[in-house]
Amino acid sequence: AQKVTQAQTEISVVEKEDVTLDCVYETRDTTYYLFWYKQPPSGELVFLIRRNSFDEQNEISGRYSWNFQKSTSSFNFTITASQVVDSAVYFCALSEDGPESGAGSYQLTFGKGTKLSVIP
């Protein structure tokens, strides 16, 4: 069965500090996708990034960067120069092909989320 672990329940940083959110996953499949979502106080989950299991190239988007390492089954998310607007709950998620994904194929399995508070 697939599993996603976000060991950090809550993190507080001072504005302009860098922060890394950890995500470790378990899967038996060789083909899978990893996602990060942001849940601001308004409630909806906002898609941030998708990465497939064959693409270990790190990605940078503005102040956001993602480090995917298959050797350690990790997909960590770094926010550089954090801002108050980054305060939210961040979810890492895994999707794999086939019946092993649990409730049917193609379902997202979410981690428990990391609540990030950026203090001005």
Place this chain on the structure above:
Amino acid sequence: EADIYQTPRYLVIGTGKKITLECSQTMGHDKMYWYQQDPGMELHLIHYSYGVNSTEKGDLSSESTVSRIRTEHFPLTLESARPSHTSQYLCASSEWGGFNTEAFFGQGTRLTVV
């Protein structure tokens, strides 16, 4: 920007009442989902649908039921609300593209049963 809407945003209701949480999307997505989010933030899949007339139960057992009569509409019903149903309910949809497609989420309905 995602076009998926949930109503109501907040609902406080008495025990034993029947309630329906509405979810609509205008993106023409075949797949739709309901997640229950507990106070500890964890998301649990309770229902999903592959398309019209398709409904499946998710990983977390739920006393709620769903229907999918139209592609754009995926309501969730509780026949008799109980305090244990108090939670945040999130609706989502995705394209029929397999496991590489991201889901788009509504803003959620925060349900309180008193």
